[in-house]
Amino acid sequence: MDLLQKTTESNMKSQLLVFLSLFCFWTVISEQMPKSINTEEGLPEDVLRMIAQADIRSINDLEDLLGIEAKDSPGFKPMYKIEYSKPAGCKTRIVTVEVPRYKVDPTSVGFLLWPSCVEIKRCSGCCNTKTYQCIPVHAYYKPFQIAKVTYRYGRNELTIHTVSIREHVSCNCTELARHQPRFPPKYYRQTTDNN
Template sequence: MNLLQKTTESNMKSQLLVFLSLFCFWTAISEDVPKSPNKEDGLPDDVLKMIAQADIQNIGDLENLLGVEAKDPAGFSPRSRTVHARPKAAGCKTRAITVDVPRYKVDPTSVGFFLWPSCVEVQRCSGCCNTKTYKCIPSHAIYRPFQIAKLTYRYGHKELTVHTVSIREHLSCQCTELAKLHHPRFPSKYYKQSTDN
């Protein structure tokens, strides 16, 4: 009876020790887990919304909006410092980019031809918005026509034809809240991937 009692006490102590170890481990891990994945660095929603909708061109604009002065960890005043360049935000706007001419738009039935030019320059929206909850998207776009030369070689003869290909170009952009963007009903694997051309 005494041996059974000692074994039971030993088992209880072992179980209690395992439980306390797991509790301490869980407490340590849970402190590193972000509390809310939708918030940026724990900022309140009203502050995030105010920042997201403001026209911020530089750090001074951000200081004025928030009513605080930025501090430099090195101890220099940001206003008097001239050694380091101030960052310039890559704002949401149209920029010239290079896009490959989609071969299927010239001739969807063949692959044995040469295109010139093989790529064109168009305006597309790019840049960042003030918060991660907003995305830079086109607010107005058109399809711009390009003349593309197609060279084929048939039965020993060269044949050069000119084709008009329409490629999408963005005219204006805006930061739009991700929650307001269209979410498809089915997973993306059910949709044909768009090249935005």
């Protein structure tokens, strides 16, 4: 029994050492990667920033910005007339939002809301690169009158409530925060001297 237990502990220690070695290796390698290259896009940061901040409305605009001409992909043969895609730019759009029941009555569940959903403006659309995100710049809470129907003591009751739902006024493509390491770099570095 003792021999089996020692063998198991030895295997676990070996697996832990392998895991820690791989973790340290990955940490050192990731610190040495060039900072000017965005690994997700494979393009230099200055090019990504230039594309992200430009007003690009067509492929021709992109060609002009980069100073290159677009080519068809190899083997591409259109079977019908193709229109160039237009970006779904970052702006407010009317969307349907369900009225939050807790804003009418957080203590009960036995009621009906009318209307149960409303149309409001929300930011949506894509930015030119994944490092930027479409977010609201200005917003306010828009009031809606909502009817609450309940059934109590054998009869229906109807009450009117005012519910405020956040509506976006304007949007902007904003750069996402860069990922910061969980621990400072000195935590990962190991000294070579035997002190």
